[in-house]
Amino acid sequence: MKSFAVANQKGGVAKTTNTINLAGALADRGHDVLAVDADPQGYLTNTLGFRDAYAADPPSLYSLFNSPHEHDADEVILEHAEFDVLPSNVDMFKLEQNLIASGRRPRQRLEDVFDDLGGYDYVFVDAPPSLGPINDNVLLACRNLLIPVEAAESSMLALEHLLNQIESLERDYDVQLREQAVLISNVNYPLDNEQREAIDWFGETFEGRCPVFEIRKRAAIKRTLNNGGSLFSDDAEECDMRAVYEDVAATLVEVADD
Ligand SMILES: Nc1ncnc2c1ncn2[C@@H]1O[C@H](COP(=O)(O)OP(=O)(O)OP(=O)(O)O)[C@@H](O)[C@H]1O
Ligand SMILES: [Mg+2]
Incomplete structure (x- = not known):
């Protein structure tokens, strides 16, 4: 099982959109995929049609964090038409508080939740904007x-x-975190100078480190999402950005094969 955090503390940079479309792309290639919504705001969960799970009583993702070996992840995982979903829940706001209180060695760890997951090839985690x-x-x-x-x-x-945060986590926990791709998202042409400079800067900053992809702003992406699925769902609109997500997916498969 290979897991990818889709993360950036900046709000509205397409974390959720990319999580859903990459989960869709890998599922479309025939892999078993799980999308995890780790954002207490639950936008992925709600977008994919699982409003009830977001508001439901325990067990929830919060329960899995809190006592991973007392609950079976299957009690919480839901089936979407394209891939499985581990939904967020309103209780996840409490997790944030617990983690702050518990400091550097928190008892609640997503790693422990992952230990109990079976049968997935790829897991994508939609991280919160903080x-x-x-x-x-x-x-x-x-x-x-x-x-x-x-x-x-x-x-x-x-x-x-x-x-900087990645470096300090690597130091503090003696682990290696690997950037596998940068996704410049929602790019709107024609570019102005600021956009062009930013795209060049991302390219230079990650040269030799990981591939940089450009996903353009497309109304079809938004509409398909609003219909509760990815560009790879059966009833998705045609969209040229599907090919870009296929390229990203192919890159991630190579990473996984390493
Ligand atoms: N390529 C795209 N084309 C059109 N709209 C897009 C594209 N990518 C993202 N969006 C839109 O931009 C908005 C922000 O995207 P999204 O919610 O995925 O960002 P986020 O980083 O998850 O936000 P948050 O930080 O609030 O969790 C959404 O309305 C989404 O539909
Ligand atoms: Mg989001």
Whole structure:
């Protein structure tokens, strides 16, 4: 099982959109895929049609974090038409509080939840828009990192903070976190100077480190998401960005084969 954190503390940079479309792309290649919604706000969960699970009583993802060996992940995992989903729950706001209180060695670890998952080839975790302890927990569990960014100066600054956080986690926990792809998302042509500079900067910053992909702004992506699925769902609209997600998926499969 190979797991990827789709993470960036900056809000609205297409973490959730990319999580859903990459989960869809890998499932479309015939793999068993799980999408995990680690954002207490539960946008992925709600987008994929699982509003009830988000509001439901325990057991939930929060229960799995809290006592991973008392609950079976299958009690919480739901079936979507394309892939399985481990939904977020409103209780995940409590997890954030618990993790802050427990400091550097939290008892609740997504890694332990992963230990009890069976049968998945790929897991994608939609991380919350904060550099807080849930994000750290997701990065430490997945070790592989996909970084969505926007073609904007604010995204360059945010990325510097994220890279610093990655370095400090590597130091503090003596682990290696690997950036596997940068996804410049929601790119709107024609580009202005700021967008062009940002795209060049991402390319230079990650040269020799990991591939950088460009996913353009497409109304079809938004509409398909609003219909509760990815560009790879049976009733998705035609969209040229599907080919880009296929390229990213092929790259991730190569990483997994390493
Ligand atoms: N390629 C795209 N084309 C069109 N719309 C897009 C594209 N990528 C993202 N969006 C839209 O941009 C908005 C933000 O995307 P998304 O919710 O995936 O970001 P996020 O990083 O998960 O946000 P948050 O930080 O709040 O969790 C959404 O309305 C989404 O539909
Ligand atoms: Mg999101």
